[in-house]
Amino acid sequence: MSTAAEAHEHGPFEHHGPPPIHYSSRVSPSVLGMFLFIASEIMLFGSFFTVYFFDRVVNHGVGGQWPPDGFHRPVFVAGINTLILVTSSGTMHWADTSIKRGNRAGMQAGLVLTLCLGLTFLLTQVIEYHRIGFNTSNSSFAATFFGLTGLHGAHVFVGLTILLAMTIRAFRGHFSPEHHHGVEIGGIYWHFVDVMWIVVYVTVYII
Amino acid sequence: MRRGSVLQLLGIAVLAAAIASLFAIFIGWLPDPASEEAKRIHFVYWFTTVICIAVFSVVAAVLAYSVVKFRAGPDDDSDGPPIHGHTKLEIVWTAIPAVLVTAISIVSAIVLAQNGKAGANPLVVKVTAVQFAWRFTYPNGKSFGVLTLPKGRHVKLDITSNDVIHSFWSPELSQKQDAVPGQHNMLVVTPSRTGTFPVICTELCGLGHALMRSHVTVMTAGGFDTWLKSGGRAGGGAPGLAVFQQNGCGGCHTFKPANATGKVGPDLDNLKEEAAKANRGPLDKFVEESIVKPEAYIAPGYTDAMPHIFGSQIPPDKLKQLVQYLSRGAK
Amino acid sequence: MTVHEVQHEHAPAPRATGLRRLLVPGWLRIFWVTPLFFGLGLGLPVLIRWLAHWDPVWKGSVLVSVELVTTPLGFLVGLGGFDYWVRYASGRPTLPEDHSGHGAHSWRDYFRINTDHKVIGIQYVVTTIFFFCVGGLLAMLFRAELAQPGDQFFNPQTFNVLVSNHAALMIFLFIIPAFAGLGNYVIPLMLGAADMAFPRLNALSFWLLPIAGLMLIVGMVTPGGGPSAGWTCYAPLCSHQPLGQVFFNMGVQWAGASSIMTALNFLVTIITMRAPGMTFWRMPLLVWANFTTSLLVVIATPFIAGSQFFVMLDRVLHTNFFEAGGGGYVLGYQHIFWFYSHPAVYIMMLPGFGIISEVISVMSRKPIFGYRLMALSLMAILVLGFSVWAHHMFVAGMAGWLRVPMMVTSMVIAVPTGIKIFSWLATMWEGRIHFTTPMLFALGFLSMFVIGGLSGIYLASVPIDIHASDTYFIVAHIHYVLFGGSVFTIFAGIYYWFPKMTGRMYDERLGKLHFWLTFIGFNLTFFPMHFIGLQGMPRRVADYADRFADVNLFISIASFGLGASTLVFLFNMVRSWAHGAPAPGNPWRALTLEWQVSSPPPVFNFDEIPQVVGNPYEYGVPGAKHAIFGAPTPAPVPAD
């Protein structure tokens, strides 16, 4: 994310340029921006959980059963997938702490690992969709199932795009113990995607 | 604040309230109530109106007074007195509105509860909405396109829809309830005077929404019983006409013999011409197909808007009557 | 036209020549990138469907939905909305900022990615006024139809399209972004900042707007029929409408995205970019108002995005979110929609409250009465606003026990709103009131909004709402709060900051004429609607019972007059912008920071950061100061 601060990397005290920026808060604009963005993302997921709640609880699903007869949820595969994603949060954290300590190789390895784990997750998800045995038009159960997991999948995709950019930059020699905002902010987003998955997994697959 | 200005302010407020009250009283805002529920709703309405007139008059008075009294001269560059607030005053104008809206809420809640009571032995009428017609089904299984109710008895309408959301409303009865597919919503009315009142659909339901109108006729209790026993035929007319009306065909179609003027679907007065254009067999076959399977042929300039339900909804003998009626009446 | 002077530190990048011109951001690039993305939007879904053996490979509604994402993206890529981030992401050095993205030298600079919040503010305001005119002309069309019962000019389908788009344009492309535009222009100035926190994001969020607006307008003329399910777009009707409905669903998404991005930007700017000494309790109320509004936007807007996704999925992928036949809960749509759209009515009102606070205080030459309570009541409305959504569903057949709690919370909102109304009145009391055009609109707002708010109280009472819901009484309420409320405040704001934005004064006499024509036309048009509504005229109908003919004819004629009054406004704006008298820096003798610099302000707003030392409304307090310039600035707090 571009901040006004970055616009003046070449020296804030030149004549005729903008006056030096005065920051009125400890938190950096980009971190705050990311947190607010995540707040609105949570609300987006909230709307999907709301429709899930209406279809399942208020409307008692189809024939009072959830999942309705004939629907099978691949709890086990998705469980493995959950483990994969949780691990990727660990590797992401490793990348972040590494660069803060000046360990460039650690950061690179962490990022690549995270990327691979995330890709595995997404691929598993696609294969699961393919083999699941029902499609979007089969009752409101299917709608909320594909709705929540699909929305989350889209977020993994966005997260992976951000990760890819971070990885490219990491290998091109960007980031240092002093300048690691890129990793930190991308990391926050990735952790969010991760935590969200746990909520989705518990809601959609388990209860 | 001097006493003089308070008095002046009060004068303006009373004047404003008087004007507003005249407005409120001499324009007949609400239709004549025709149900017990409507009478209670009107009470809440007037209760709220009194409070709102009071509030509006105060605001208008202060506004008018300031506009007249505190106008700055053309070259007046001075500032007003630097008043930053006044705690007591602020408490007052927080507390008074709070009390007033609480009062409205309480009255509303009581009336709402009363208006939901159907008593021990209500007449239950099933109301089914489709695009774009009403269907009212009585306990004896007979159903009609218009509603008939007895005066003085609690009636419970059991409202649902077959396609999209509609809404049942009769302005004189005041009660309103959406018809939602997959859901049965209850509405209580207790008609309090005889007469015929409009029934309108108030939820946008597609292109025929504006014309999804019907009637409710309130009869005396005795009249209603005979009406129901006689099978609900109010008068003579061709048997097909009754089917036409019961299914609400006139909501969408124009058909002179039935005094129908709907404009959503094709004009049925020109059926012969249409049949020739469509070229799908003899007239009565064409008419029957168009009712049972409307999507089979769609007249140019129209869309597949006619419900596909009539095939299963109209029993075969009635369908025959309807087809005959339409084919004969057509030019 | 304003021409901000820009002194370049660095020579701007040399002009590209030859074929390279196709690569620089701008309209040339748009002309080849957009079709490219269009092709991509066609090819990708077809390829995927072909690979997955889905039948049919070529499916209209899917392609349209995908195209409505990819084609606008292509436009934005061509325009240069993503250049910086792509360069950043790929690890290349980002270009040093030469500030050529700031300021406007000619009218062309308004048609590119411009990162100057002042340029963006003007882009916003002009664009939204354009959409106001389009939305209003649609109203003129259907008012012509409504002048008589029966069908005259439009069939019912077209009529519904006109009504739906009238409301959608007014709400999503006029009121909400117009406030965002005024805020964009004024907030950094009021805070003593050089720009917004994320200038590039700011530019991008503006350019989503024309996309959204165009989408709604194109939707009207799609073959098969336009969006015709009302602006509320209730399921299941909405998922069974002609193809144009998809344009509506997606248009709302784009406008919503723009709105969220701006709100994020406002929030971060207000929290992190305040000048030294500018504590929260010293911020002008306009900033407070936009702060609360932005919180509302960030929290609520995702819900309308969700609701539009669901109806689109119900249509395109045949899901059963709201299809009763497949186990969906029909009313779920309304809950989700109103969980956004009720807060949205405060999104459309709170910034207006902010504008009115500025105008009334300055024009009455008195401090705002009860400043803290004013800010706190904004916050109270924010919180309460989330607890009343179901008052739009009193007759919908939702859970019965929800009715009374929702009625009570709706009523309670009258209390903080009342505090604001009475405080404005007290601000005027014993003031030295100058009846300039912005002040006239502020007073017009005060009186009209109270009427609209009181009719809201009628509707909040469940029994009355059962009678009045979905009738013209609602239409009257809508316009008293949205036109008499929001639009009046927007006019007040535009007149008030016109000198600052353009460097020229508007014509005061034309301004007053505009006000009186609008005020009278407005009341003649919308007041009788209360009456026909209670009498039994439903809303959203092209045809109505004959007994309403006279009143409707009257309303239609009045509405043409109201529409024509806008011509005075447009004429005044265009002529004054071109030929008006040059505006001094501070024509209103106001204390807030935006008036302490020249009109229009320098490219970077302040040559030096001001030091805020007091409250923004200390009129009549001898020697009081809001800010001083030239004080030694404390060392900037490092951001990282």
Ligand code: HEA
């Ligand atoms: C700017 C937009 C705006 C604003 C500010 C409001 C404000 C309010 N609105 Fe309105 N409303 C809309 C825009 C707005 N509304 C729209 C667009 C719709 C229709 C949507 C659709 O279906 O298309 C709608 C519909 C709507 C309904 C649904 C009607 C129906 O469809 O059946 C209800 C019901 O409760 C309602 C209530 C209220 C209330 C209680 C307020 C309150 O916030 C008002 C508070 C203000 C005051 C009360 C006045 C000032 C106060 C005082 C002077 C103090 C003293 C007052 C008292 C003691 C009473 N509104």
Ligand code: HEA
């Ligand atoms: C901010 C919001 C806003 C604004 C400003 C307006 C402005 C106007 N509105 Fe609208 N309206 C809504 C929001 C708004 N409306 C909403 C939310 C609905 C509900 C929709 C639904 O049910 O889904 C609605 C519905 C609605 C209806 C009910 C439709 C129905 O239910 O069938 C009507 C009917 O009269 C109406 C009329 C008007 C008129 C006459 C104006 C006028 O004030 C417009 C004046 C402006 C202009 C005319 C344009 C500019 C002028 C020129 C370019 C000059 C040239 C013009 C001439 C010479 C004539 N509106």
Ligand code: CUA
């Ligand atoms: Cu049925 Cu409107």
Ligand SMILES: [Cu+2]
């Ligand atoms: Cu509301």
